[in-house]
Each structure stands twice: as structure tokens, then as C-alpha cells.
Amino acid sequence: MDVHSELRTVPKVAAVVILSVTYARLVSSRFRPGLPRLILVLPVVLLFPFLPMLFTSIHFRTNSGFFISWLCLFKLLLLCFGRGPLDPSFSLISFISLASLPVKLPTKTDPKDQSSFHALSPKYLISTAIKAALFAGLISLYRFKNQLHPNLLLIMICFHIYLSLEVMLATAAIMAGAILGMELEPHFNKPYFSSSLRDFWGHRWNLMVSAILRPSVYVPVRSCMGRGAAVIATFIVSGVMHELMFYYITLLPPNGEGLMFFILHGICTAVEGWWAQHEKWWRPPKILAMVGTIVFVTGTSFWLFYPAMFRGGAQEKGFMELEAMVGLFTGTW
Known part of the structure; x- marks a missing residue:
């Protein structure tokens, strides 16, 4: 990996993102939420998944993919329908920052919040x-x-x-x-203390993803198909997006293992939610629930998640990139 070349690519990709987000703000300020706004923003939506491919390294490709192809893209899709964190009335700097970074506008909140x-x-x-x-x-x-x-x-x-x-x-x-x-x-809230799958995925692990999937998938599906279907649909969309992240890592077509991981967790989480609705039914002690949750997440990760992520020698390539980055900062590369 040529670290210097990758670093030179960063401002180029950033410039494309800034211009694209600025265009989306311009369009949304002139068209009401709905199909016309979606059609005009669609070129940006279609462009974003390809931008991470400008990088040659796994780490740059995957990290940029997470910010651009997932978080920013979903925020723009929500904007097309007048939902989500973005609003064309925001200043340009605030709009770009909210779209592309894990931040939100400052608010006056309770210190305990x-x-x-x-x-x-x-x-x-x-x-x-x-x-x-x-x-x-x-x-x-x-x-x-x-x-x-x-x-x-x-x-x-x-x-x-x-x-x-x-x-x-x-x-x-x-x-x-x-x-x-x-x-x-x-983004994280002590996931190792999770006492259930609902607690792990909804309140502790990668909360930015939960925050973006909730209004874009869970809420609309729940309104027409119910809670269980909404949970499973949310996990399916998450699985599809993870398959895209795995492609950025391996550059291999998806084999479905990553998607199956999230479908399995979606079904188990939906069943868990159904069980929780029956207040008189048995509940495991909290310490047992915590251990069981971590064992299940870890076990299924070793079974489906990690094999999908490390295909094609991605693990060794990742190690080589880390050595190159460490060498760059220590002056040994």
C-alpha cells in the first residue's frame, strides 16, 4: 500500500462529497420533499457507493465507505422525503458537517441525558x-x-x-x-454490558447506524406491517449494507454469509421482543442474560460474520496495511 498516495486521494474524495452534498442542499431548498427531490438527488445517491473504490487500501476504502456509502447516503435519502437530521434551512457548513460527520447540532439538554x-x-x-x-x-x-x-x-x-x-x-x-x-x-455504549439482543443492537452497538436505520426502515415498515416485520426488515437492510462494506474489504462478490448473520439476529431479536411482551413469562437472571447475549453475538460472529469479512486474504492484507501505517508514523517505512 502506498500510504502517501492514499492520503493524496482523501482531499479529492472529500471535495466530491462536499460538492455533492452542497448540490443536494440546493435541490432540497427548491423542491418539496417527494419524488421530484428524490429524482434530482438520485445521481448523488448512485455516485456515493463508488467513491470508496478510489482508494486502494482496505482501511481507507472501508472507513470512507461507512461514512459516505452508508451514513451520508441514508441521510440524503431521508432528506428527499423531508425526514432525518438534515434540513435545507441549515447553513451550508452545518449541512455538510451533519451529512458527512457523526455530529449533530448542539442542544440544551438535561445533564443526565x-x-x-x-x-x-x-x-x-x-x-x-x-x-x-x-x-x-x-x-x-x-x-x-x-x-x-x-x-x-x-x-x-x-x-x-x-x-x-x-x-x-x-x-x-x-x-x-x-x-x-x-x-x-x-456511537457505542458499553456493548459488553448488553443483557439482550435488543439491548445490544438498539442501545449499545454502533448507535449511529441504529439512529439512521430507525427512521429510514424501522418506522415506515412498522407503521404498515407491525413491529416484528420492522425489526426483521431493519436487520435485512443492515445486512445488505454490511455486504457492501465486506465488498470494500475483500473486493469479492458477496456470498451471503454477512446477510445471513443479520437475518438470524433479526429473527432472534423479533422473537425476543415478542417474548418480552408477555410480562409473566420467565426471564433469565441479568448476569445470565448478559453472558448469553455476548456468547451468542460472539459465536455467530465467528460462524458467519468474520468468515465473510476475511475472504480472499483480506486479513493478511489488513495486517500489511497496518504495518505500513505504523511504519509511516515511526519513520521505518
Whole structure:
């Protein structure tokens, strides 16, 4: 991987995103929500999934894909129907930031409200620094990957995914907070304390995805087909988008394993919600529920999620890229 070449591609992709989002704001300011607005914004929607392919590395491709092809694209689709976080009345800077970064406009909230928090608070900065240090330490251990047991290596990769998302999203939010004074959208909430699948997916894991799927899939499906169908439909859409993320990683056509992972979790979450409606039915002790949830998520991840993500030697390519990035910052590459 040519790190310098990838870094030169970043401002080019950013410029295309800024111009595209600016165009979407212009269109939405002149056309009411509905089909005309959707038709005019559609070229941007069709363009965004291809932008990450301008990068040659797995990490740049996947990270840009998450921001551009998923979060930003879904926000623009919601805008077409007059829903979601974007509004053409926002200033251009605010509109671009809200569309492309994990932030939202500052609001006056109760200090006990955990739905948002400022990215420049000392507590958050310290927490991010600790996670960045743990991530750096984890990367340094990969030099011994050939001596590690395969299962231990997979466990390390689990923490790698969690910490890398935390650090990546926090960095983007801190930059937006420093420059624009915006609030951070929460992204994780101690997922290791999840006591159910509904708790894990809806309240603790990758909350930005939950926040964007809720108005775009869950709410409209629930209004016409009910809660169970809405849950399953939401997981199916999440599965399709994860297949796209896996394509950015492997550059191989999807084999359906990632989609099956989310369909399985969608069905189990819907059944769990149905069971919860019966107040007198048995409930496991909280500690048992927490252990069972983590075991189920981890076990199904090893079975379906990780094999789909690491096809075609993606794991080794990812290790090589990490070594190249570490070498760039240490001056050994």
C-alpha cells in the first residue's frame, strides 16, 4: 500500500462529497420533499457507493465507505422525503458537517441525558486517548501474529474492530467539535454490558447506524406491517449494507454469509421482543442474560460474520496495511 498516495486521494474524495452534498442542499431548498427531490438527488445517491473504490487500501476504502456509502447516503435519502437530521434551512457548513460527520447540532439538554455529549469534554477526550493507546498497543502485537493461536488472533481482531471504530468516529467528532462546536452523536455504549439482543443492537452497538436505520426502515415498515416485520426488515437492510462494506474489504462478490448473520439476529431479536411482551413469562437472571447475549453475538460472529469479512486474504492484507501505517508514523517505512 502506498500510504502517501492514499492520503493524496482523501482531499479529492472529500471535495466530491462536499460538492455533492452542497448540490443536494440546493435541490432540497427548491423542491418539496417527494419524488421530484428524490429524482434530482438520485445521481448523488448512485455516485456515493463508488467513491470508496478510489482508494486502494482496505482501511481507507472501508472507513470512507461507512461514512459516505452508508451514513451520508441514508441521510440524503431521508432528506428527499423531508425526514432525518438534515434540513435545507441549515447553513451550508452545518449541512455538510451533519451529512458527512457523526455530529449533530448542539442542544440544551438535561445533564443526565446520555443521548448526546460534547466531543471536547475532558472525560470524553481522556476516554478517547485511552482507547487510542489500547488500539496502538493491539496493533503492535500483530508482529507476533504467526506465533499466536488462531482463536486468540480472532479475539484480538474483535477488539481491533471495536477500538478502531471508536477511535475513528471519535476523531471525526472531536474535529467537528473543535471547529464547529457541534455535539457528538453517540456511537457505542458499553456493548459488553448488553443483557439482550435488543439491548445490544438498539442501545449499545454502533448507535449511529441504529439512529439512521430507525427512521429510514424501522418506522415506515412498522407503521404498515407491525413491529416484528420492522425489526426483521431493519436487520435485512443492515445486512445488505454490511455486504457492501465486506465488498470494500475483500473486493469479492458477496456470498451471503454477512446477510445471513443479520437475518438470524433479526429473527432472534423479533422473537425476543415478542417474548418480552408477555410480562409473566420467565426471564433469565441479568448476569445470565448478559453472558448469553455476548456468547451468542460472539459465536455467530465467528460462524458467519468474520468468515465473510476475511475472504480472499483480506486479513493478511489488513495486517500489511497496518504495518505500513505504523511504519509511516515511526519513520521505518
